[in-house]
Amino acid sequence: MKRIIFILIGLLTVSFSSAQELETLIEEALLNNPEIQKFELQYNIASEKVNEVNTLPNTEIGVGYFVSEPETRTGAQRFKVSAKQMLPWFGNITARENYISSLADAKYEDIVIAKRKLLASVCQSYYNLYANRAKQAVLTENIKLLDTYETLALTSVEVGKASAVDVLRLQMRQNELSQLKQVLEQQYLAEQTNLNKLLNRDKNVVVDIMNEMNIPLEEVEITSENLSLHPELLKYDKLYQSVEKSELLNQKESSPMVGFGLDYINVEKRPDMNFNDNGKDIIMPMVSLSIPIFNRKYKSQTKQNELQQQEITAQKQQRLNTLETLLDKAINDKISARISYTTQAKNLKQAKDAEEILIKSYETGTIDFNDVLDIQELQLKFQINQIESVKTYYLQNTIINYLTK
Template sequence: MKNKAHNLKLVVVLVFGCLSVVAQAQSLDLLIEEALQNNPEIQKFELQYRIASEKVNEVNAIPNTEFAVGYFISEPETRTGAQRARFSVKQMLPWFGNIGARENYVSSLADAKYEDIVIAKRKLISSVSQSYYNLYSNKAKQQVLKENIKLLETYETLALTSVEAGKASAVDVLRLQMRQNEMQQLREVLQQQFLSEQTNLNNLLNRDNTVSVQLVAELLIPTEDVEINSPQLALHPELLKYDKLYKSVEQSELLNQKESSPMIGFGLDYIPVSERTDMNLMDNGKDIVMPMVSVSIPIFNKKYKSVSKQNELQQQEINYQKQERLNSLETLLNKAISERISARISNATATKNLKQAKDAENILIKSYETGTIDFKDVLDIQELQLKFQMNQIETVKTYYMQTTIINYLIQ
């Protein structure tokens, strides 16, 4: 009887000791790097930024040069001869600084578009990290269930021996078997959820869904947290984008002022003239060359006043949007900090409870030496152990999930 009790205790130690083994795993940093290189959403935003940047060359142009040709069906007679046709060329030029204002405006829009890339990359890093931690939590729970099933099998063997000795009921064996069935069912459900989450992570990396993800065997909550500097939140790209949008409206207003200025045009008319044959005159048949200068003045400039008013209102709107988003990010940051602290507290409690549950298990093992083991108590203690182990894994996942959110906000 003492040998059986010793063997049972050894099995328990080996089962739970496996939790401390660290296996070779794929680095989360490498997964993030691969995602940043291959994710189609990032590539989409990068192309949008390149398109916005290319528009600088589009606006760096003057209006088209106008060419005109006219032929007189009925040639008008002049003193020096009949006019046969008219050839015209005309070029309008924007006012000084107009083209530069356009370039500055389009460049400011491209700068705002660049922040979309930074935001998308931060969100991708957060998504990859959270998916990784979900996979870790799932795998750790599967391992705990596997170990507990093996432990229950050991208890089942002892129960069968006790039944033969008349010290236990067959009902105790059935209870142990039913508990194993429940745990096996939960493990199989977790396996399916793992495959689903693995597909999600592979899609974030834009690779084949069947690629297996290797995970760390154990994640521990660090003894201390890195100090969080709340003012860093003001440098978040979601907020910087509003600053750049505000600047783009400023550039839009400068452009509006330039476009309300006159446009100046230069041209040339050329009219070929036929010689008169009925008389000999000075400049007989001399062609006409007429340089021209034109000015386009926006006399009715209500349009530009309206655009200025719209720009002013848009700047106010951007300021309100930025303040609203800042409030939301501050709330999110404070919530993440609070939940991470709660996760640390809960993890410490779960660790303490798990130790006490193991102490209770040791007491039951020792009671087996006297033949007074109660398998109902065994199931109760085993259920508590499983609950505390699951809670421990969940608190670790919660800690790292909240850390991911904090990193998104302040790094």
């Protein structure tokens, strides 16, 4: 769990209260998410298989009855009982246990990967909810602003300084923003359901979202050194080791097997004779040796293991290249989000300055409501873009933490 805690610290880069809420959601997801439970059960099954292979071959027991009793000097043989136990060569069972344990170790990395992905999914869903809520707040603010402009327009119509068309255009713009807000409300419910299901709880549970999130003033240095220790790559290392264990097992299985047995033959006494060994039963200990003379199977398995190791090495390199590409893209997108955020902040300030100029123009009786709508539309655009920049920043930060923490 230490590794998970480190990831949490990296992911929770927002304000303290938001971090507390997000950390609570993540902890609940780790406890309740069924996919995590699925991988944990798969790991437990793989671990239990160690006990399955720690066994000897079945003991062979046979019983035979002589239909035609063979006569011997000491009497007629009536029935035969035999028992035989084959034993693998020294170290065979240990090699089998080591191989199964190595497969279980590789399965464990699936749990770590699934937890990392779950953390990222919870954070991404949380940030999507924040962006949606922030957009709704912006739309509400702009609808109220348009309502104020509508009042000004109605007053101007009364004094002949504006036309009814200006009022209608303002009302249509209000209707459009109301529609956008209603759509966002439905999208919010869908995203809230997604987050609740990641936590394996009722979809209608209300998620507490921060009202405001900002991009930090200073950036944390990002290093790709830890990328080589990513569990997706460590899994390939463990798969490679499992193939090595498989080859050791293959070598052991190509060794002979030794068998020990015992035959018991019941002999009936001869009624017409009297001597010391009359009717004496036969007990015959046996030792057998199973030698794999035709060992092409094991040579083929060795070749397959070599090829499989080459395949795993190639897969690991390909995945490393993909992760490096994802990391570079996330870093660049994060930088772009910061640039966009700064630009939108400047544009938003200028739009507000233009709005103030228009309001002053109303006082002099020269307001143009077409300009009002244009400025309002620009202002809304800048606000939405700024929210998107914040969301993009934290989404990319989540990807970076998934790859490097």
